Amino acid sequence: MRYSGFRVIAEALTGHKGWKPVWRDPAPQPEYDYIIIGGGGHGLATAYYLAKEFGQARIAVLEKGYLGGGNVGRNTTIIRSNYLLDGNEPFYEFSLKLWEGLEQDFNYNAMVSQRGIINLIHTDAQRDAFTRRGNAMRLHGADAELLSREQVRQMYPWLNFDNARFPIKGALMQRRGGTVRHDAVAWGYARGADLRGVDLIQNCEVTGMRIENGRIKGVETTRGFIGAKKVGVAVAGSSSKVMAYAGMRLPIESHVLQAFVSEGLKPLIDGVMTFGAGHFYVSQSDKGGLVFGGDIDGYNSYAQRGNLPVIEDVAEGGMALMPAIGRVRLLRTWGGIMDMSMDGSPFIDKTPVEGLYFNGGWCYGGFKATPASGWCFAHLMARDEPHKTATAYRLDRFLKGRMIDEKGQGAQPNLH
Amino acid sequence: MIIHHPILGPRDAQEFVYLGDAALMNRPDGMTAGIEEFHDWLYNRDNPAGEHQELWYHEQGDRSWLVVTRNTVTHEITKVELARDVARSKGRSK
Numbered sequence: 133m134r135y136s137g138f139r140v141i142a143e144a145l146t147g148h149k150g151w152k153p154v155w156r157d158p159a160p161q162p163e164y165d166y167i168i169i170g171g172g173g174h175g176l177a178t179a180y181y182l183a184k185e186f187g188q189a190r191i192a193v194l195e196k197g198y199l200g201g202g203n204v205g206r207n208t209t210i211i212r213s214n215y216l217l218d219g220n221e222p223f224y225e226f227s228l229k230l231w232e233g234l235e236q237d238f239n240y241n242a243m244v245s246q247r248g249i250i251n252l253i254h255t256d257a258q259r260d261a262f263t264r265r266g267n268a269m270r271l272h273g274a275d276a277e278l279l280s281r282e283q284v285r286q287m288y289p290w291l292n293f294d295n296a297r298f299p300i301k302g303a304l305m306q307r308r309g310g311t312v313r314h315d316a317v318a319w320g321y322a323r324g325a326d327l328r329g330v331d332l333i334q335n336c337e338v339t340g341m342r343i344e345n346g347r348i349k350g351v352e353t354t355r356g357f358i359g360a361k362k363v364g365v366a367v368a369g370s371s372s373k374v375m376a377y378a379g380m381r382l383p384i385e386s387h388v389l390q391a392f393v394s395e396g397l398k399p400l401i402d403g404v405m406t407f408g409a410g411h412f413y414v415s416q417s418d419k420g421g422l423v424f425g426g427d428i429d430g431y432n433s434y435a436q437r438g439n440l441p442v443i444e445d446v447a448e449g450g451m452a453l454m455p456a457i458g459r460v461r462l463l464r465t466w467g468g469i470m471d472m473s474m475d476g477s478p479f480i481d482k483t484p485v486e487g488l489y490f491n492g493g494w495c496y497g498g499f500k501a502t503p504a505s506g507w508c509f510a511h512l513m514a515r516d517e518p519h520k521t522a523t524a525y526r527l528d529r530f531l532k533g534r535m536i537d538e539k540g541q542g543a544q545p546n547l548h
Numbered sequence: 549m550i551i552h553h554p555i556l557g558p559r560d561a562q563e564f565v566y567l568g569d570a571a572l573m574n575r576p577d578g579m580t581a582g583i584e585e586f587h588d589w590l591y592n593r594d595n596p597a598g599e600h601q602e603l604w605y606h607e608q609g610d611r612s613w614l615v616v617t618r619n620t621v622t623h624e625i626t627k628v629e630l631a632r633d634v635a636r637s638k639g640r641s642k
């Protein structure tokens with residue numbers, strides 16, 4: 133079923149009786165050419181592009197819960213391509229370009245909103261660093277602008293410009309950054325993949341891998357063994373657990389990141405704002421809620437819920453920047469499990485097991501990567517060579533001394 | 549989370565800095581280990597869902613290093629030892 137304005141009007145006039153389930157609920161086949169483990173954004177995008185762009189068939193996505201129940205439905209929906217390093221920036225810019233055409237491509241309203249993102253500047257050193265970052269972005273074809281203090285004041289006059297510790301001195305802005313309706317991304321890719329014959333199999337947890345003579349033969353699941361020629365793993369926070377079935381240890385720790393949404397307010401912030409120095413970032417949803425977050429809790433966790441000290445830290449950051457929100461009530465908080473890598477950058481790579489591919493290490497920033505991650509992972513799996521924007525995301529980069537460490541923190545995942 | 553410090557009693561986890569898996573205490577011998585072994589020690593992790601032994605540093609307290617046994621699924625802490633004692637029990641001098 134294709135969606136269009138005409139269709140919405142026709143359904144409205146006929147009592148909305150014509151809408152059908154958006155995807156099938158197939159039973160698993162005994163064997164596939166491609167199995168993708170994980171029905172989050174990255175897994176679904178991989179299946180979609182494998183079918184659509186790389187002409188592959190006999191594809192299944194195996195999801196242990198329901199589609200989109202993981203981080204793709206828990207994030208704060210920010211998209212941007214404001215990275216510094218060569219290994220990252222072309223990839224994230226490729227992703228932003230795919231976002232710009234995504235809704236037409238998969239015929240689904242994902243509410244892609246390029247409302248602009250600013251990163252606040254508080255010191256001369258920070259302005260130098262952001263100037264360099266902006267230049268790096270522009271060298272790779274992305275957009276970046278340096279805003280003065282007065283320009284920021286025009287946008288958001290109610291910010292606390294004269295905080296004693298972090299006075300606002302300006303900002304780095306990417307106008308093409310913004311937000312996207314996260315659930316709709318999962319649903320749009322799922323529908324697009326299903327329409328092209330991909331089997332989306334829910335309530336199907338992978339519990340083991342069958343590997344013979346160094347080659348993948350298939351996966352053990354809660355719904356029995358399923359054979360496959362190629363298996364791609366895209367399970368975000370569960371990466372270490374699933375790759376352990378293939379005997380691999382990863383340069384990854386799982387950490388919890390929390391997010392927050394306030395009660396609905398009148399329009400206050402029309403873009404996205406990050407206050408890195410204060411561990412706080414914020415945007416406003418179309419329903420009016422302030423959507424905000426801060427740092428990861430900082431200890432290994434698979435709990436999908438965090439603790440109060442970080443809630444306090446985030447609230448303090450918010451108050452330091454926006455004293456006006458002091459009486460706003462919090463509606464909800466939740467957590468998701470981040471696959472934090474040792475340099476803060478991801479992996480899209482083959483593994484020592486033939487036919488087994490790995491996609492992970494997305495840390496707290498993998499939502500914006502969803503389209504490019506799916507595209508590049510599909511490219512790698514279909515052609516057995518990396519896409520040109522994802523050549524640096526190798527699993528052996530620490531051994532080779534080719535880390536992609538945007539923050540220069542070293543092998544300390546809770547600092548990235 | 550409350551960490552029951554062996555010397556100072558119950559302390560809020562906020563007073564501590566988290567380093568990671570306590571296996572980081574077992575650094576390979578720099579004179580004999582090869583690059584692969586060092587790489588594995590520094591970069592790779594078991595990252596279990598369940599019981600995890602980990603290093604916490606009491607920065608806002610007595611600055612001791614602790615080995616905390618904690619469940620990563622429930623956040624329940626079941627054992628807290630001085631890292632010094634753990635190292636000595638493995639035959640190290642400190």
Ligand SMILES: Cc1cc2nc3c(=O)[nH]c(=O)nc-3n(C[C@H](O)[C@H](O)[C@H](O)COP(=O)(O)OP(=O)(O)OC[C@H]3O[C@@H](n4cnc5c(N)ncnc54)[C@H](O)[C@@H]3O)c2cc1C
Pocket residue numbers: 169170171172173174175194195196197198199200201202203204205206207208209210211336337338339366367368369370374389390391425466467468469470494495496497498499500501
């Ligand atoms: C609070 C929060 C805020 C965030 N904010 C942003 C942001 O503003 N911008 C941004 O770019 N990124 C953000 N992120 C990060 C982003 O959400 C993730 O990096 C990204 O969603 C991970 O990829 P995914 O969508 O494929 O993961 P997921 O949606 O988690 O998909 C993985 C799937 O694998 C499944 N799975 C796991 N184990 C198995 C198994 N054994 N068998 C079968 N299936 C299995 C899981 O059930 C899950 O559905 C945020 C994350 C959180 C938690």
